[in-house]
Amino acid sequence: MYKKRGLLIVLSGPSGVGKGTVRKELFSQPNTNYEYSVSMTTRSPREGEVDGVDYFFKSREEFEALIEQDKLLEYAEYVGNYYGTPLDYVEATLEAGRDVFLEIEVVGAAQVRKIVPEGLFIFLAPPSLSALEARLIGRGTENSEVIKSRVDKAREELEMMNLYDYVVENDEVQNACDRINAIVTAEHCRRERVEKRYIQMLEGDL
Numbered sequence: 001m002y003k004k005r006g007l008l009i010v011l012s013g014p015s016g017v018g019k020g021t022v023r024k025e026l027f028s029q030p031n032t033n034y035e036y037s038v039s040m041t042t043r044s045p046r047e048g049e050v051d052g053v054d055y056f057f058k059s060r061e062e063f064e065a066l067i068e069q070d071k072l073l074e075y076a077e078y079v080g081n082y083y084g085t086p087l088d089y090v091e092a093t094l095e096a097g098r099d100v101f102l103e104i105e106v107v108g109a110a111q112v113r114k115i116v117p118e119g120l121f122i123f124l125a126p127p128s129l130s131a132l133e134a135r136l137i138g139r140g141t142e143n144s145e146v147i148k149s150r151v152d153k154a155r156e157e158l159e160m161m162n163l164y165d166y167v168v169e170n171d172e173v174q175n176a177c178d179r180i181n182a183i184v185t186a187e188h189c190r191r192e193r194v195e196k197r198y199i200q201m202l203e204g205d206l
């Protein structure tokens, strides 16, 4: 019997483009049907960040044990810290037929593309590199050295946008959310049509 799995939605893009802001806005909307996968990281919590809500904060030893035990769907070392997606949570949620939303950097997104090619990959792009730098400075969570390394990295990350299914410009947060919701809705419609045909074929109607 055919069982419908959830859709894996991957939102990626350079640091400071607004992935977290857009994701929080998407999840604050009442009719959101996505489940957010909370990542693991070795980064220290920022002010106000809560363990298990923003991230699962781990020591390097704990994180490396998770890698050893194949507990991560993907992971990457980003500007001196590990970040990774818990495999069991993602697999169980998709298997239960619910959509999972990942907000991750581009190296991890490329790994997920190889493992889950049927996922939906969305690149969030800034209006310009100077706007990106201004957002990182405005956020005020990193010192100028870290901001410089994140902006340098963003130049490489922007080159990867052609590997994605969609590029969404984050000019205004609400516009970006509307575009992402429209893309996900269209993808569900496409999949429903494909599944319907597949089931008809299995039942010998075609």
Ligand SMILES: Nc1ncnc2c1ncn2[C@@H]1O[C@H](COP(=O)(O)OP(=O)(O)OP(=O)(O)O)[C@@H](O)[C@H]1O
Pocket: 013, 014, 015, 016, 017, 018, 019, 020, 021, 022, 135, 136, 138, 139, 170, 171, 172, 173
């Ligand atoms: N559309 C927008 N217009 C102006 N400022 C924005 C917009 N979206 C986000 N910002 C601001 O940009 C800063 C960076 O946003 P955010 O932390 O969401 O980025 P991020 O991509 O999640 O970063 P990181 O990858 O480092 O976690 C924040 O101060 C946020 O308020």
Ligand SMILES: Nc1nc2c(ncn2[C@@H]2O[C@H](COP(=O)(O)O)[C@@H](O)[C@H]2O)c(=O)[nH]1
Pocket: 013, 014, 015, 019, 039, 040, 043, 074, 075, 076, 078, 083, 084, 085, 103, 104, 105, 106, 107, 108, 109
């Ligand atoms: N590859 C992964 N990247 C992740 C994951 N969770 C978050 N991130 C990305 O890391 C950078 C830095 O995050 P910050 O919170 O320190 O600003 C950012 O681009 C995140 O999107 C993950 O599980 N895997």
